[in-house]
Amino acid sequence: GTVLHVLGARPNFVKAAPVVRALDGRGAAQAVVHTGQHYDERMSEIFFTELGLPEPDVNLGVGSGGHAAQTAALLVGLEEQFVARAPRLVVVYGDVNSTVAAALAAAKLHIPVAHVEAGLRSFDMTMPEEVNRRLTDQLADLCLVTSPEAIGHLANEGVPVDRIHLVGNPMIDTLLANLDRFDTERARAEHNLPERYVLATMHRPANVDDPATAAELVGHLHGVADLADVVIPVHPRGRAALLAAGLDRHPRLHVREPLGYLDFLAAVRGAAAVVTDSGGLQEETTILGVPCLTVRPNTERPITISHGTNRLVAPAELVPEARKALAAGRPADSAAPLRTPPLWDGQAGPRIADVIMEFTRG
Numbered sequence: 001g002t003v004l005h006v007l008g009a010r011p012n013f014v015k016a017a018p019v020v021r022a023l024d025g026r027g028a029a030q031a032v033v034h035t036g037q038h039y040d041e042r043m044s045e046i047f048f049t050e051l052g053l054p055e056p057d058v059n060l061g062v063g064s065g066g067h068a069a070q071t072a073a074l075l076v077g078l079e080e081q082f083v084a085r086a087p088r089l090v091v092v093y094g095d096v097n098s099t100v101a102a103a104l105a106a107a108k109l110h111i112p113v114a115h116v117e118a119g120l121r122s123f124d125m126t127m128p129e130e131v132n133r134r135l136t137d138q139l140a141d142l143c144l145v146t147s148p149e150a151i152g153h154l155a156n157e158g159v160p161v162d163r164i165h166l167v168g169n170p171m172i173d174t175l176l177a178n179l180d181r182f183d184t185e186r187a188r189a190e191h192n193l194p195e196r197y198v199l200a201t202m203h204r205p206a207n208v209d210d211p212a213t214a215a216e217l218v219g220h221l222h223g224v225a226d227l228a229d230v231v232i233p234v235h236p237r238g239r240a241a242l243l244a245a246g247l248d249r250h251p252r253l254h255v256r257e258p259l260g261y262l263d264f265l266a267a268v269r270g271a272a273a274v275v276t277d278s279g280g281l282q283e284e285t286t287i288l289g290v291p292c293l294t295v296r297p298n299t300e301r302p303i304t305i306s307h308g309t310n311r312l313v314a315p316a317e318l319v320p321e322a323r324k325a326l327a328a329g330r331p332a333d334s335a336a337p338l339r340t341p342p343l344w345d346g347q348a349g350p351r352i353a354d355v356i357m358e359f360t361r362g
């Protein structure tokens, strides 16, 4: 039977690449359904090209919308695909709306589900991702976890232990496999980046959807730009609110279009520090040894704090914390080896493929 991967949004592509590759190496029959949740060339296609992901077998083109409309379109489109293709297993990634919709559609058709990056919890149900994570894990037959504390979270929610597999972090597989392709000088020339800069990203609904909150954040980002140049590739969500709040009205704040995977990671690698509200970037900075200030009240990835470079900061703490981080320099530049989370070693894809092969044989 076929292993069917459902991919929808930018971070899904980065996590799936090593899994698809490892399954290929084991001779598995595979199909890729792209839901079309992300559709801009810079949000989607460039990732497929750069990461060597196979062309999707189909793109459902669900596009953007409110949670209800988007999730409804995902459910209808995915159910049709699952009925037509009758896969042996559906593999879903992360915590986006495409993830939970695929798990729900598959479960109702009695098709087993594997969830890559299961068990992460922020315990903040105001985040759409937390809702998506919890529901997906209840529906999954295989919970593939990136970090040991996820096992306890799943057990507390009644997930039987024999469904849970600690496999490591496939996003870090992609990072390590492409390290040699992160060319900071090329990215600097191509995107006109300053010599020394803080790299910022901001797209969480809690930070950018409300104009007053977005304006407050822009004020603090300008404060950081008083200390050092700031480069901010803007995610389409929040672009309007951030620009309306005057984001680009600071001579040392450099607004850029969303970058592809290779240029983005090259820019991260070359940054003096990162300011973000992204999930994946907390993990990537941990491995690259770049100080990361996460502008959120909580994180579903606490291992990036205990084992990495991440710190949670309130908006009002951003400027003083950035000043400290810039003064301290980057752990990557020091002689001491970085402490990294267990199994973030570039072999998560092969481990996931082994679990999947074992399951689909059974």
Ligand code: UD1
Pocket (backbone or CB within 6 Å): 009, 010, 011, 037, 038, 039, 040, 043, 064, 065, 095, 096, 097, 098, 128, 129, 203, 235, 236, 237, 279
């Ligand atoms: C989604 C995920 C989020 C993840 C993020 C990564 C959900 C609930 N959220 O958020 O967890 O961190 O992806 O990028 O699934 N848009 C475009 N072009 C695109 C895609 C989106 O312009 O290619 C704009 C549209 O105005 C859209 C808005 O961005 O309404 C939000 O897109 P959506 O897919 O709903 O969620 P994200 O904010 O991207």
